[in-house]
Amino acid sequence: MRVLLIASNTESFPEPVFPIGAVYVAGALQRQSARVMITDLGTLRSVRQLKKDIEAFRPDCIGVSLRNIDNAAYPAVRYYVPSYVRLIKSIRSFCSVPVILGGPAFSLFPEEIAACLGADAGVKGEGEKAVQAFREPGMGKIVAGGLSGLEDTAFPENIHEVFPAFRRYRTIGVQTARGCTGGCIYCTYPRLEGNWIRSRDPEIVASEIQRLFRDFGKRDFFIVDSLFNADENHMVRVLESIAALNLPIRFSCYLRPKVSDPGIFALMKSSGCVAVDFGTDTGSPSMLASLRKPFSRDDIRAASLACREAGMDFCHSLILGGPLETSETLKETVRLMDEISPSAVVAMTGIRIYPGTGIERMARDEGILAQGDTLLDPRFYFPPMGPHALLKCAYEAVGSRRSWFFPGKRDWGSALGFRIVRFLYRRRPLWRVLGE
Numbered sequence: 001m002r003v004l005l006i007a008s009n010t011e012s013f014p015e016p017v018f019p020i021g022a023v024y025v026a027g028a029l030q031r032q033s034a035r036v037m038i039t040d041l042g043t044l045r046s047v048r049q050l051k052k053d054i055e056a057f058r059p060d061c062i063g064v065s066l067r068n069i070d071n072a073a074y075p076a077v078r079y080y081v082p083s084y085v086r087l088i089k090s091i092r093s094f095c096s097v098p099v100i101l102g103g104p105a106f107s108l109f110p111e112e113i114a115a116c117l118g119a120d121a122g123v124k125g126e127g128e129k130a131v132q133a134f135r136e137p138g139m140g141k142i143v144a145g146g147l148s149g150l151e152d153t154a155f156p157e158n159i160h161e162v163f164p165a166f167r168r169y170r171t172i173g174v175q176t177a178r179g180c181t182g183g184c185i186y187c188t189y190p191r192l193e194g195n196w197i198r199s200r201d202p203e204i205v206a207s208e209i210q211r212l213f214r215d216f217g218k219r220d221f222f223i224v225d226s227l228f229n230a231d232e233n234h235m236v237r238v239l240e241s242i243a244a245l246n247l248p249i250r251f252s253c254y255l256r257p258k259v260s261d262p263g264i265f266a267l268m269k270s271s272g273c274v275a276v277d278f279g280t281d282t283g284s285p286s287m288l289a290s291l292r293k294p295f296s297r298d299d300i301r302a303a304s305l306a307c308r309e310a311g312m313d314f315c316h317s318l319i320l321g322g323p324l325e326t327s328e329t330l331k332e333t334v335r336l337m338d339e340i341s342p343s344a345v346v347a348m349t350g351i352r353i354y355p356g357t358g359i360e361r362m363a364r365d366e367g368i369l370a371q372g373d374t375l376l377d378p379r380f381y382f383p384p385m386g387p388h389a390l391l392k393c394a395y396e397a398v399g400s401r402r403s404w405f406f407p408g409k410r411d412w413g414s415a416l417g418f419r420i421v422r423f424l425y426r427r428r429p430l431w432r433v434l435g436e
């Protein structure tokens with residue numbers, strides 16, 4: 001069986017993202033004796049080239065990886081579904097083999113996207129066991145992925161042949177574990193990856209990084225785990241395995257701002273971590289409770305201090321506009337950020353509502369969503385003050401602080417100044433640059 005996987009993401013903000021989902025699916029299909037090729041719209045940028053790839057490879061079926069539905073950044077929302085509709089139409093005009101959908105965008109809205117795009121089949125969730133969906137695609141059939149362990153999760157041995165555009169990515173994703181046991185009211189991660197944690201063998205993760213460095217000269221990595229410290233013991237074992245190799249690599253990751261031992265940051269630094277993105281959301285005690293964050297302001301302070309003392313850059317990602325956010329809670333958040341002084345603060349305004357989350361139920365109870373409203377078209381939750389007052393209060397509270405960055409404030413993806421900044425500073429975490 002010959003499978004062509006299309007990584008369909010063309011978003012280049014904040015940077016082009018390595019299509020790790022398609023790469024892991026390719027690895028698994030290959031190990032199940034399929035011949036696989038990944039073609040990447042992020043680097044191709046031309047439907048004509050896609051047609052050539054399809055004609056040259058002559059696949060028995062095509063898998064399309066759908067990563068983003070939208071950029072979740074209010075008010076400068078970018079919506080990608082119409083581009084996927086065009087993509088599937090183009091594929092259908094070149095060839096008649098079955099088309100199977102997958103990826104996080106598809107997994108969040110399987111029925112809606114399958115209906116919109118008219119695919120032959122789709123895999124909701126993890127794609128490593130999806131070979132059956134490729135062998136017997138039944139019109140409109142959506143199958144659930146789901147793995148008990150992550151033994152099948154690995155790059156193809158011959159990644160450079162399976163995915164020729166691989167060499168063009170500067171930062172390579174690496175996953176060490178899946179899942180989060182948290183219950184934050186807006187979050188989709190437990191739904192996408194499971195609300196329990198499954199880990200990869202730390203030695204295997206480290207040797208994957210070693211091979212990418214040794215064979216392809218890759219030095220920059222992003223640990224794509226929802227939270228690298230979701231299971232702190234596992235994180236420590238991964239760090240020790242990477243540190244033991246003593247490679248000149250750099251990586252960054254998402255962390256919960258709560259650690260049991262501040263010494264962990266020194267270990268992170270010694271294994272190559274250069275920057276940490278804390279999923280903090282807010283600095284107000286009442287908003288931490290309202291979003292159901294499993295940490296306190298003191299945890300945020302302690303983690304930030306330990307990170308600074310270890311000599312690593314750190315950023316706090318915030319979500320402003322949760323239930324009962326007021327101008328006072330916004331000021332509390334700004335004061336805490338002033339106190340801990342991160343390299344950058346990235347703040348979303350309004351909460352993207354996803355199906356099955358606590359915030360969806362609240363939005364329905366509060367009349368923000370009406371019966372039958374679809375959430376595929378991005379909808380946002382706002383506190384009683386409403387979107388305009390929220391933006392005004394947030395921008396006023398932040399004022400001219402240069403370390404703060406609002407992705408929703410303008411369409412950064414098409415801003416020339418932003419592209420120049422990204423080009424000039426392409427060897428450093430972008431938010432580090434924006435925070436200067």
Ligand code: B12
Pocket residue numbers: 005009011012013014015016017018020021022024025062063064065066067068069070071072073100101102103104105107122123125126127128130171172173175188189192193222223224225226352407
């Ligand atoms: C890490 C991450 C980032 C990092 C990526 C860093 C890097 N260099 O890799 C950064 C910070 C840059 C980032 C940015 C953004 N992100 Co992000 N990100 C994630 C995160 C946490 C993990 C993604 C990942 O790599 N997972 C690991 C891989 C292995 O999993 P996967 O891609 O889902 O693939 C599996 C399955 O989906 C399936 N599969 C995948 N493809 C296919 C194809 C077929 C045919 C089949 C059958 C199966 C299949 O099998 C794979 C293996 O099991 C997810 C949330 C999550 N926990 O999933 C959000 C997530 C993907 N991001 C999201 C968003 C919105 C964004 C941004 C738009 C935010 C912004 N405004 O800046 C940008 C877009 C960037 C871009 N250029 O595209 C959303 C997308 C949903 C949506 N609303 O559209 C997610 C789902 C988070 C959420 N809100 O729910 N992100």
Ligand code: SF4
Pocket residue numbers: 180181182183184187188189190226227256279
């Ligand atoms: S926001 Fe973070 S801690 Fe909360 S459920 Fe999502 S991944 Fe887990």
